[in-house]
Amino acid sequence: MIKRQRRLWTIGFISIPLVVYTIIVVAPLFYSFFYSLTDWNGLSSDFNFVGFKNFAKVFSDPLFANAIKNTVIWTVVAITAPTLAGLTLALILREGIRGANIYKSLFYLPIALSLAVIGQIWIWIYQPRWGLLNVALEAIGLESATRAWLADPQTALISVIAAWSWQQVGLSMVIFLAGLTSISPELTEAAQIDGANYWQSLRYVIIPLLRPASIVVVALAVINSLKSFDIVFTMTKGGPFHSSDTLAMFMYNESFKKYYMGYGSAIAVVLFLIALVVIALYFRQVKAVEQLYD
Amino acid sequence: MKTHRLVTFVAMVILLSLALSACTAPVAPAPADGGQQASEPAEELSVTAMHYFSGTLGRGALADIFKSFQEANPGITVFDNPIGHEDFKTTILVMLAGGDPPDIFSYWAGARVQFIVDSDRLAPIDDLWDENNLDEVVPASLAAGATVYNDQRYLIPFGYHYVGMFYNPKVMADAGVTEFPTTWDELITLADTLQAAGVKPFALGSMNRWPAQFWFDYLLLRTAGPEYRSKLMAGEASYTDPEVQRVMEMWKELVDKGYFVDDANAYDWTDAADQVANGEAAMTLMGTWITGYWNTNELTPGEDYDFFIFPTIEEGVPMAALGPVDGWVLAKDAKHPNAARKLLAYLITDTQSQGDWAIAQGALSPNVNVDPSIYNDVMQNALAAVDSADTFTFNYDLATTPPMAEGGLDMFAQFMNDPSGYMDYLEQTQAVAEDVFAQ
Numbered sequence: 001m002i003k004r005q006r007r008l009w010t011i012g013f014i015s016i017p018l019v020v021y022t023i024i025v026v027a028p029l030f031y032s033f034f035y036s037l038t039d040w041n042g043l044s045s046d047f048n049f050v051g052f053k054n055f056a057k058v059f060s061d062p063l064f065a066n067a068i069k070n071t072v073i074w075t076v077v078a079i080t081a082p083t084l085a086g087l088t089l090a091l092i093l094r095e096g097i098r099g100a101n102i103y104k105s106l107f108y109l110p111i112a113l114s115l116a117v118i119g120q121i122w123i124w125i126y127q128p129r130w131g132l133l134n135v136a137l138e139a140i141g142l143e144s145a146t147r148a149w150l151a152d153p154q155t156a157l158i159s160v161i162a163a164w165s166w167q168q169v170g171l172s173m174v175i176f177l178a179g180l181t182s183i184s185p186e187l188t189e190a191a192q193i194d195g196a197n198y199w200q201s202l203r204y205v206i207i208p209l210l211r212p213a214s215i216v217v218v219a220l221a222v223i224n225s226l227k228s229f230d231i232v233f234t235m236t237k238g239g240p241f242h243s244s245d246t247l248a249m250f251m252y253n254e255s256f257k258k259y260y261m262g263y264g265s266a267i268a269v270v271l272f273l274i275a276l277v278v279i280a281l282y283f284r285q286v287k288a289v290e291q292l293y294d
Numbered sequence: 295m296k297t298h299r300l301v302t303f304v305a306m307v308i309l310l311s312l313a314l315s316a317c318t319a320p321v322a323p324a325p326a327d328g329g330q331q332a333s334e335p336a337e338e339l340s341v342t343a344m345h346y347f348s349g350t351l352g353r354g355a356l357a358d359i360f361k362s363f364q365e366a367n368p369g370i371t372v373f374d375n376p377i378g379h380e381d382f383k384t385t386i387l388v389m390l391a392g393g394d395p396p397d398i399f400s401y402w403a404g405a406r407v408q409f410i411v412d413s414d415r416l417a418p419i420d421d422l423w424d425e426n427n428l429d430e431v432v433p434a435s436l437a438a439g440a441t442v443y444n445d446q447r448y449l450i451p452f453g454y455h456y457v458g459m460f461y462n463p464k465v466m467a468d469a470g471v472t473e474f475p476t477t478w479d480e481l482i483t484l485a486d487t488l489q490a491a492g493v494k495p496f497a498l499g500s501m502n503r504w505p506a507q508f509w510f511d512y513l514l515l516r517t518a519g520p521e522y523r524s525k526l527m528a529g530e531a532s533y534t535d536p537e538v539q540r541v542m543e544m545w546k547e548l549v550d551k552g553y554f555v556d557d558a559n560a561y562d563w564t565d566a567a568d569q570v571a572n573g574e575a576a577m578t579l580m581g582t583w584i585t586g587y588w589n590t591n592e593l594t595p596g597e598d599y600d601f602f603i604f605p606t607i608e609e610g611v612p613m614a615a616l617g618p619v620d621g622w623v624l625a626k627d628a629k630h631p632n633a634a635r636k637l638l639a640y641l642i643t644d645t646q647s648q649g650d651w652a653i654a655q656g657a658l659s660p661n662v663n664v665d666p667s668i669y670n671d672v673m674q675n676a677l678a679a680v681d682s683a684d685t686f687t688f689n690y691d692l693a694t695t696p697p698m699a700e701g702g703l704d705m706f707a708q709f710m711n712d713p714s715g716y717m718d719y720l721e722q723t724q725a726v727a728e729d730v731f732a733q
Contacts, residue, residue: 043391044413128560148560151501153711239503240559241708256384258697259409 029272035265042261054266064267066242067250074161074228074246078221082165086172086217087210091202093173094180108174110167119234122163126150150236153243160235160244164228172217179213180206212289219282226275247271337369338633343622344375344389345400346382347655355654359647363640370633390415395625397634403440403449403619404692405527405699410623411443417624417631418446419638426639432660435686440619440660449621450638453657456676457508457616457689458601460584461577462570465493469576474602478516478544481605485553488576495553497575498710499561506558506706507690508579508616513541515614516607520685527694529731533724542720544607546713558710571598579604581617581689582676586656595670603679615683618692619660701726 036054040047058064089107093100110118125132126149134146149159183206191201229248232238238245238253245253251271255264347356353376360372375396377385389395390410401407410416423429423441432441432451441449469491475481485495500506514523518537525531526538548554555566555575567584569575571593578584588599606613622641628634641647645661649668652659658669658677666674680686691699705719 041409041413042387043410043415128557148557151557151560151711237502239704239707240711241704253700256387257700259387260697 032265032268035262036269038262040262041259054263058266067245067247070157071247074225077161078225079218082168083172083217085169087176089173090176108170111170115230116234118167119231153240156236157244164231175213175217179210183209215285222278338630340371341630341633341637342373342396343398344396346379348376348378352655393627395627397628397630398622398624401623402692403621404688405695408443411448415626416448417626420447422635423447436660449623450642451619451621451660454619455581455617455657456680457581459577460580460601463600465573465576475605477605478607494555494575497555497566497569497578498558499563499566500558500710501562503703503707504691505563506710511616511690512604519611520614533720542716549713583656595672612684614685614687615680616687698730
């Protein structure tokens with residue numbers, strides 16, 4: 001009887017957020033599916049069903065291929081650069097150097113800033129005339145390397161990714177630090193007693209034990225790069241001429257600049273499916289790790 | 295078993311809330327007046343106005359105008375809702391599609407208003423136009439192009455701008471320039487003189503693409519002429535036509551000769567304005583809003599800046615003036631259409647407000663009863679330039695349909711990055727045009 005009442009309460013409490021979630025998350029998702037089959041312009045109350053025409057267009061659109069390419073580049077950099085930098089920082093800070101807490105706060109600070117603010121800061125850094133980067137390059141005699149970073153289609157994308165990674169480093173550092181504290185010192189001591197040097201204990205003890213943390217870091221990096229929009233919007237709007245378009249930016253331009261809402265919805269659906277695959281892979285990994293530790 | 299029931303329950307809740315949200319989804323909004331049409335129009339005590347004149351673009355001046363409207367119409371409150379320029383474009387779209395728009399909102403006359411009219415989200419205002427005798431208030435040349443869509447009136451013009459070659463008189467004087475070009479050859483000579491004096495002739499900040507469009511616009515208007523340009527804007531001519539190729543070749547010649555400040559795509563239009571103001575460059579092709587920017591930076595009109603009309607290139611081609619018209623439109627789903635109409639009429643007919651607005655924004659008033667002596671010398675000359683022109687045309691991104699404008703603006707930025715590939719860019723742009731105008 002008590003158990004039954006308890007269940008009723010549980011159901012009651014779950015249903016409230018579930019209803020809200022459905023209305024604001026699940027329903028729009030279905031609308032996107034629906035609109036992706038239409039030629040809706042985002043404004044008119046009438047539109048036509050065009051079947052899978054939008055999806056056919058997605059896969060033949062060179063701008064989509066370009067956005068995919070840029071998102072892949074973004075993801076590859078996101079998985080490697082900030083992850084390795086964050087790991088390095090975490091390992092250094094763990095050694096108990098003086099003022100470690102100050103460094104931790106400093107490296108973590110960018111996380112507290114919104115990506116729009118970070119974008120603005122880096123716009124200044126990249127400013128071609130008095131921006132920090134070009135001024136610094138000139139100061140060390142590398143004048144030939146100076147350029148208009150965000151205006152040059154060769155460098156725009158990588159410059160935006162660098163700015164984004166700057167924030168991401170702090171995040172992966174914190175997660176790795178948390179992971180490191182959960183590693184019992186006895187294990188590394190045991191390794192030392194067995195005669196392992198620092199690199200060996202890192203390679204065979206610490207890194208394998210950091211696997212749960214690594215999965216979180218990599219998964220976050222992938223998911224964040226799939227939805228990368230705000231910093232691109234602030235810094236380049238996908239330009240110059242689409243050289244820094246990501247999938248999300250491309251979707252926005254098609255929907256809200258060109259008013260191809262049906263087509264934009266089709267891009268959203270494709271993006272959703274990609275994210276779904278990534279998340280499925282993530283859960284599989286997490287499950288594998290859990291089984292390992294059980 | 296237990297989990298199975300839970301799953302069923304979750305699925306049911308989701309279905310139920312989906313159904314709920316579908317009910318409230320604004321697919322076909324009911325007319326705002328509902329069944330009350332027949333009875334006396336209810337007295338409306340408020341009107342909501344949304345606009346992109348935020349921050350330095352005139353927010354304060356507009357707030358004052360709304361205040362004076364409230365004083366003239368006691369009992370009606372204006373809810374002022376300014377939104378940043380870029381955010382405005384998406385916000386208004388979502389509000390209109392959702393059937394819950396502001397009563398009136400600011401918009402750019404031309405293809406953008408056409409798009410909302412075609413999507414059936416605006417209410418025509420022919421009656422308001424006639425009641426207030428606006429044919430006597432708004433110059434015919436402006437009214438024809440900016441206010442009429444599908445043979446009906448939809449827009450109240452609020453202010454307009456003129457695009458001219460704005461220059462720094464001191465730089466010109468230092469380089470020994472006393473006369474300003476009226477032909478293409480004279481413009482080239484001027485550029486050579488300036489370059490010899492160590493000054494970049496042209497500043498351009500095309501980071502946000504649109505500032506580059508004025509070069510394309512004027513070169514095309516002065517060579518192929520306004521009629522051909524209208525055809526191109528409507529998809530009836532091709533971007534690979536010899537007329538357009540010629541424009542790109544002329545433009546390329548200017549870039550190749552080093553007349554433009556380097557890295558145009560790295561700067562915004564305000565950076566270009568600064569480069570002219572500080573003497574690094576001599577001139578920039580820009581709209582009259584640049585005077586508003588310079589005035590806020592305490593530059594003196596006529597002394598620190600002035601302009602000349604983009605020169606004739608091909609004799610016998612009608613002289614076109616170029617620029618955008620800002621206006622107000624009435625939403626079809628407006629909840630307070632009567633109060634909104636009063637406000638719309640006030641915004642164009644009240645000469646005091648019209649004058650204040652023009653001064654605050656560095657714009658020209660579309661109301662002929664505004665005394666031109668309120669303008670500074672430069673703006674008076676801009677007004678004269680518009681008056682002397684054979685026709686007034688909208689700049690590229692307002693003259694052609696939005697998806698086409700995106701393709702064209704990309705081309706301009708691409709061109710400023712590397713003009714040598716212009717033929718490829720034209721072919722790409724034509725491919726966009728074929729896609730856009732086929733729909």
